[in-house]
C-alpha cells in the first residue's frame with residue numbers, strides 16, 4: 001500500500017499526517033507552539049523551531065513504513081529570510097503581524113507611480129513584501145545578510161531537499177506578485193530598492209521539487225526515495241482536502257485566522273478590496289476569499305485568559321448555555337486588527353451589563369467572528385456569485401456550537417470532511433497525484449466526497465433572531481470603524 005505524508009506548518013501547531021491511497025489515516029501528530037509578540041502588533045515565530053517540530057513528528061512514524069510522496073503546506077504571507085548558508089537571519093515575521101501600515105502605503109504609492117494594473121496580487125500588513133521593506137529600514141544590518149526570502153512552508157521544504165523555491169498559491173499573497181505576469185513584479189521590487197534576486201523561482205504546487213537530502217534520510221529512513229512536491233498555501237490545500245476544486249461550494253475555514261472562499265477557473269478581483277484573490281494549488285484556478293485575521297486565535301486568547309487548565313470543550317459548553325445574540329453583548333473580534341477595516345481597528349466588547357457571564361463573552365466572540373464572514377458572503381452574493389453547499393474546516397470544526405452558529409448565520413447546511421487535518425491531507429493527496437498514485441484530482445475528489453457529512457442545519461427561528469442581531473452588529477461595527485478611522489467610515 002502506498003503511503004503519503006502531509007505536513008502543515010500552522011500558526012498554532014505543526015500537523016503531520018500519513019495516509020494510504022484509500023485515505024486511511026496511518027499516523028498523525030500535532031505539536032503546538034505559540035506566537036512571539038515582542039511588541040504590540042508584532043507577531044513572529046522561529047523557523048528553526050518549526051523544523052524541530054517537524055523532525056520530532058517524523059520520529060514517530062513507524063520505521064517499517066516507506067513514504068512514497070510528501071506534500072508540504074502552511075500558514076500564508078509570512079517572511080522567512082535566510083543568509084548564504086541558508087540560516088534564518090531572524091525570526092519569521094508572520095501573517096498576523098501589524099507593524100507595516102507605513103510600508104503598505106509606500107508600496108501602494110509605488111504601484112500607482114508604476115501604473116500597475118488591477119492584476120496586481122493582494123497587499124496588506126503581515127505580507128512578505130511590506131515586512132521585507134520594514135526590515136530594510138529598521139534592521140539594515142540584517143537586511144544586508146539576506147540571500148533569499150521565502151514563505152513558511154518553503155523553509156521546511158528547503159530543510160528537507162536543500163532547494164529554495166516557492167509556488168504560486170503562496171507567492172501570489174506576498175504583495176510582490178503580479179497575476180498579469182504570473183511572476184514577481186520586478187519593476188516594483190527595483191523601485192523599492194529591493195534586489196529581485198532575493199526572491200526564489202515560482203513553480204506549480206503539483207510539480208516535483210526533489211527528494212530528501214541524504215543527511216535527512218540517514219536519520220529518517222522512512223523518507224528515502226519519497227517524491228517531494230512544491231506544495232501550497234494552507235488555504236489552497238484545505239480546499240483540496242475538502243474537495244473544493246470547482247465553483248459552487250463555499251469553504252469556511254476557522255483556524256487561527258478565518259476565511260470564506262469560492263473557487264473559479266478565472267481571475268476575479270474585487271475593486272473595493274473587500275475580497276482577496278489567491279491562486280489555487282490547481283493551475284488555472286483562483287480562490288476568491290473573504291479573509292479575517294481573527295478566527296480561532298480569539299478563542300485561544302479567551303482560553304488563555306480563563307487559565308491554563310480550561311479546555312476548548314469547556315468554553316464550548318459555556319457558550320452553549322447562552323441565548324442567540326448573547327443577551328445584547330456585541331463582540332467585535334478584531335483583536336488582531338482586521339483586513340479591509342481601518343488601520344487602527346481593535347477588538348470591542350459593547351453593551352456590557354452585570355447580567356453577562358464568561359459564557360456571553362465566548363458566545364459573543366463566536367458570533368462576531370461568523371458575522372464578519374457573513375458580511376463577506378454578502379459581498380459574494382452582491383457580485384452575483386452563488387454556492388449550494390458550505391464545507392467548513394480547521395480547528396473550529398471541533399466546536400459544535402460554532403458549527404450551529406455557522407448554519408444559522410450563513411443560513412445553510414454545514415458539511416465537514418471527516419478526514420482529519422484537511423490542509424495536511426490535501427498536500428499529501430496532491431503529492432499522490434504527482435507520484436501517479438492517483439490518476440487525477442477528480443479521483444481524489446471522489447474519494448473525499450464519500451467522507452463529507454452534514455453536521456449542522458439552520459433553524460428557522462434562530463435565522464430570524466440572527467438576522468436582527470446581525471443588523472445590530474453592523475450598526476455597532478460602523479460606529480466603531482468610524483471612530484477608529486478618526487470619524488471617517490471606511
Ligand SMILES: Nc1ncnc2c1ncn2[C@@H]1O[C@H](COP(=O)(O)OP(=O)(O)O)[C@@H](O)[C@H]1O
Pocket residue numbers: 009010011012013254255256257295296297298299300312313316393394395396397398399
Ligand atoms: N476542541 C476544540 N474546540 C473548539 N475549537 C478548537 C478546539 N481545538 C482547537 N480549536 C480552535 O482551533 C484553532 C486552531 O485551528 P487550526 O486549524 O489548527 O489552526 P492553525 O492552522 O492556525 O494552527 C484554535 O485557535 C482554536 O480556537
Ligand SMILES: O=C(CO)[C@@H](O)[C@H](O)COP(=O)(O)O
Pocket residue numbers: 010011012074075076077095234235254255256257258259291295394
Ligand atoms: O492569513 C491567512 C490567509 O489569508 C491565514 O490563512 C494564514 O494563512 C494562517 O492560516 P491559519 O494558520 O489561521 O489556518
